[in-house]
Amino acid sequence: MKTWLCCCGAHWTSSGVMSEDANPAATPSPCQDIQGDGRWMSLHNRFVSDSKGKEPDVLFVGDSLVQLLHEFEVWRKLFSPLHALNFGVGGDATQHVLWRLVNGELDHISPKVVVLWVGTNNHGHTPEQICGGIMAIINVIHQKLPHAHTLVLGLLPRGKSPNPLRERNASVNALVQAEVASLSHVSFLDMDPGFILSDGSIAHQDMYDYLHLTPQAYQKVCQPLHERIKSLLDKHAP
């Protein structure tokens, strides 16, 4: 089978299917229930059934940074009024989000905007692989929702002090930003309002565990996000 090599290291067949052995970050994979309470599948099933009952204009999908957003006041104030659904799952890497979207979470809904925030949990993957994973997700969204606009959010820095994951996340952002520049149905938003202080540290007032955002940090990042979503919705209006 002929495959094309994309600059992110992803292999594509002529039918647009990702070649499975090429990039683990782009191979749809459910989360294995190691702990024994089936929570990941419960969440997925709930999202699938949510997608049958609701008509969101905006769909948020991704990892814990998406999931936790739903639990704070900022969601009710800024995103509920936009008729948004939240399909975030803590711990998810790109291959998990890919599996969820391929297996029902996009069926039955036609949001105008899909907000995608994932990649920081792709441990062991290179920036190129993570970018490939994000592009694979963007591709699936476009296949299933041809009229939707995907807004990809940049990965945030993490860790109290400079470390390899900050560099990895910054590289992913640069790669993704370049990849989507030529796509009219995708745009990229840098979500970092300047979390890294002059001494290179991140404050626990912004990230209580140097990864997850406090409510006050969510306020900081969500204002521009809210504006961008609103302008995308306005453009989408008939």
Added chain:
Amino acid sequence: MSAEENPAAEPAPVIDVQGDGRWMSQHNRFVQECKDAEPDVLFVGDSMVQLMQQYEVWRELFSPLHALNFGVGGDTTCNVLWRLQNGELDNIRPRVVVLWVGTNNHEHTADQVAGGILAIVQLLLSRLPKCKIIVLGLLPRGEFPNPLREKNAAVNNLLRTSLPQLGPVQLIDVGGGFVHSDGTISSRDMFDFLHLTASAYRTISTSLHELLLQLLEETPQERRASLV
């Protein structure tokens, strides 16, 4: 069960496999807080403790009690034990410690987890002789009945009788009411069938807060002495 027999009672730091040293950063921050703060109440445990501080209820009910929050997501009894032995109890004399840990001890049996919690309580009593301890029971988890619910309930049962034997220690089970008659847990209470929503934290905090007020009031003589 001694530490040699019980892996859940062996102190152990979290190894940084991800590469950004976050666990140690949090530990170091807590050690520093011990140098600066004079808490009357210390909360210590896993993400159930840590997340509480991000909700309004913390500011409303627990900050006013001069409470510190030393919760770290993912922590097992081993990790909490290590943190408390390595600086997180230095220079502070809280009058009440609230301990909530055990749900992440996936490698251990209910007996071992209970033993790990007992080991932490014994450490607290030895380091803080005048302290009272509240141990919060492990909550049920998962959308449907599953082995972890049974395990967590078994841990609570083991602790119920053994904790008070150690001293001014009590088990408070705040999990009642989360499991509905059909056996399910609602995502309105646990957004991922493990972690609590703001409204669920509010529900469990009311009785915890009342108990804390009681315990803090119980030693008026010590309080007068500390004000002199």
